[in-house]
Amino acid sequence: MTTISKPQYTSVVRLHRRKVIRKTISLSISYLILTMMAAIFVIPFLWLVVTSLKPINQVFTDPPIWIPHPILWSNYKDALTTPAFPFLKLLRNTLFYVIMTTIGTVISSSIVAYGFSRLRFQGRDVLFAITLSTMMLPGIVTLIPTYVLFKVLGWVGTYAPLIVPTFFGAAFNIFLLRQFMITIPYDLTDAALVDGATHFDILWRIMLPLIKPALLVIGVMNIMYTWNDFFGPLIYLSSQEQYPLVMGLYAFQMRFSIQWNLMMAASLATCFPLIALFFVAQRYFIEGITLTGLKGV
């Protein structure tokens, strides 16, 4: 430091200080923009909560009312117990749909992914390429013939068309699990094979425990997809008795389209379990979304 002459020294300090100031300003701007953006995303959600607690005459006011007076917790009781929105029954149906498809897709996709990752059968690579290409297949092109098929089978009006196909594997899940399985060292599985284990043993006892995070990712993604699925239940289910939550919500809106406070309470109740799961298993949600979007890499 002694070698630096005084004027030079102060200019270095000044340069450094200027850099710090500039960095602070740019960070503050980033935070400002981020907070404004976050507000844009969060306020509609907040409005859902606020509206669900309002008396009906405070839903549309000028200026808008941010804190309902009184806060009507009873809206939830009213919305969730009305015969038009039988929450517990709807929830039970949704859980049935979610659990069955999750079991189906996790089991079948693991089995198929094992075949693709550990067994060198002839034609494997072609079959795998076909699997990849079906991930881009728009659902619209198979819609009508699939519906006709289920109609002929007499399955329309039941959950079978929504659940049975998941027991045969899903392209993206197979792809994802295979990517995880090929990273497991062969030494591990070959040793078990020499010891006389069957491939099924290896899958069950060695592979699945090792790729548990990947299984959780596809499980969580399937729960999210099925919980929110509207189109499938809309075309395949016919009786109100079978409706899952989102269909129940839609039916509720068709009948009581003016009671927005109750509708918002019902909407929030519909997403609440999923949001709760998100906060418990956030890691797997984020990993799932990210992996879905990075397939191309």
Add this chain to the structure above:
Amino acid sequence: MTESGATDSLQEKRKRGLHLSRQARENINGYLFVLPWILSLLIFTAYPMIASFFFAMTQYNILNPPKWVGLTNFVTMFTNDPLYWTSVSNTTYYVFLSVPLGLAFGLFLAMLLNQGLRGIGFYRTAFYLPGLVPAVAGTLLWMVLLDPKLGLVNEFLGLFGIERLGWLRSAIWSKPGLILMSLWGGTGGSMLIFLASLKEIPQSLIEAAMIDGANAWQRFWNVTIPMISTTIFFNLVMGLIGSFQVFASAYVASGSGNTAGPLNSMLMYMLHLYRNAFRYFNMGYASAMALVMFIVLVILTLVLIRSSRAWVFYEATTRQ
């Protein structure tokens, strides 16, 4: 010991004439494991794809057997169904605004979050939360927010002196309303994807550019964008395929009336197809519609793939 056990059983098999070559065993095991998926591909993908060509050439209401009508459905679609063209233009409008806006917006948020700021977790959750709201609930919420008279969005715009817009009750503003919904629900997902992709960029590349005197814009345009171009490309293609089939928001927002929103301004392609198939039971016509959409999407994807050679940077290929 285990070695001998394995050979023993092998010899036994040989004695019983059950000896199979290693490859044959791999084949049998392999096909057994992927059998469910092969069945799925045949029953739920290959058959419907082939059958949709057949159904598209028929008149079929499910109750009576399909009646062969040749190309009539296509002729009707292109020349005699004005609503078809309405749905095409509505969908095109929707796709070409919502997809690029969603990607650009998601990338913007990801770049803001990728500066090593503190409290990333909070913002990430805030942006992603709407993605968890099912389309039906989200649409109901936005019907409240976009109320033409006293909705929160109009109240907000009023602060800037913008007069109240009709949103979902107006033929002009209903599609922007749907796009707003899709941005609210979908931007968080693309932000997460871009954030992961940005984290993959080696810091050394950015530092090298800085040493070379590249300013922020040049670093963004010449380093960041090429490094994440595969992600942009993939999400562009998947985004297009997804939003060409937009359904739930338009279906819920347009209600149960005969027109889908004012002047059918929310009649999306998928909604028109749904109405034909499940309201009027014109399965043949709906199949023809699906086929046309499929062909358009295939062509669009191929064009994008072809163009990607010019603008998508594949690191692996240049490195070799």
